Amino acid sequence: MENPQIDKSTQEKIEQAKALLKDPDSAKPNIWESFSDLLQTYQHFLDLKEKTDEEPPEIAILRETLDALTDTHFAFAKAYFDHNSRSIDKNEKRYTKLFQRIFQIAKNAPETAEDLFGRLKRIKRKVLKTILVSSFMVVTGLTVNYNMTRFKVRVKLDPQTNEKRYEHDDPQTTHFLNCITGLERLTPEEETGLLRELLLRQIYLETLKAEGIVDKNADDSVINQASRQELINILKKHNAKSSDPIKAVNDDQLVDNTLGIAPYKFDQKYYEAVWTLETETGSAKLVFEYPVIYGKDEFSLGRKKEKSDYNVLENKVHLEPQRNHPEIKRILMAEFSHSKQFNESPVASYLTGIMDEITIFDYIIHIDPTFRGERRSEGHPPGSLIRLLDWSKIYDKNIYKSPGSFFVNIDNDEPFVDDFGNGPRLDYSTVEYAAHGQIEPQLHKRFDQLYPQLKDFEKARQAQIDAEVSAAKMVGQGQLAIAKVEFEAQKKLHDKEIKKIWQNEKLNFEQKKQREAAEDSKLKPCQDKIDNIIMEYKSKGIQL
């Protein structure tokens, strides 16, 4: 089908794209060429979009083609990543071996050793640089993918109330943002899904088993197959055993207060503020979910996902349900800061992100001797330094810091500095610092301008918490006073008991003594007689 708005060359490109779509294996044999295919098709996509006002079917085909090409590119990227990991591992072993030998040479020939070590460091830098430069291919592919995932938000006026209503390209995002602001409610199915995630990912089946709420031999299906009401019953039992139980007068309130998505009344201004920030930061998709723990195979660069986050591949904010609005706002602004960052400068942000990973990698391999020592003492060979959880810990401890910060030991937060105060430190602004240290404060400021009430609400809430704490302290003090009196009373009672026992004992002892004395006095004449007999025989030379 010919479209008059599309010129002949674009039409040809579309035909090529269609052919490629039919046979994805015709994609080129390495990452550089798969990348080239991807970029070319992307360029056609952009050209076509510029020429047409509405989305013709060709755009949909190109979208599909780009999706397939992006998948191909990612398959290459993953294999490429594996290749580079093996390469780093191999080089790292060789580096460590040579470093140890140079270290020995330094004892006898320090100048020669210094020269050799300089060469070794240069090789190391080349290895890392190779990876960084070639990572650009992956990055640009990701950028294409990101640009495919830019979304729009439309504003309409509600014919009844004449108030603004927002609509995201993704209906689920519209729904969730409306839930946050109290315009809509979660459906019972969504609540059931979230309760399942909560029980399995936050509370854990093992806890429920230990609390005797589910059978000891149960598996995840006990939660995954349970109805909404059954899940609520499990939650209620768990809540009853909690040291900080969620207050609720009925089941619905328990669900509301646990998931806490829209516990307050709808407020048009709050609604507009949330949607304005959503639009101004790049209209990312949004989904409510409890965090998933990624497996090794999911190409997450070995990191464990354990909180709300922003996924650049999908341009999507994953928001963990929170119990109160200020907390939701805080996390939204934190994740929107990444959305804004990638929206405004995707290539630089992707490259910085890769640089962050390499920095941490470099740090693990060459900087942190404590880490290496510990792992070896635990029986891990030097080649198995990168472990999922440690990577995550090292990343979290170091990568959020401002440029110039020293790297710290993951176990005691102490920086690695020598006697002169020198040590390895971050020499650039990381993705996390740029987002949370620079963009996020601006977003909070913007939000507070649009909806100052939340700040007042936060203040009022803090005042309420303070009042509750102070009341609790007073109750605590009162209870302490009661306890003291009770203790005194118990002590006195105890003393009295002891005294009584002691008196009884004393009495018994005296009585026993008297009884013994009486018995002694009865026996004494006999004993005297025996003594006399013994003495008598002794004088005759007989020993009795």
Next chain:
Amino acid sequence: MTNLNPKKPVSEAQMILEAHLQEEFDELEADILKAELEINNKSDGKPAN
């Protein structure tokens, strides 16, 4: 996802670069060995440590 299972994800250029880096490692190792031998000779054939 496509069923593609790339066996050769790396370009020829990168393979050459990687081989070159291994050569640099080899050269360095040779010089390290030379320095170790010199130290051994100076200490009358006794081990450096």
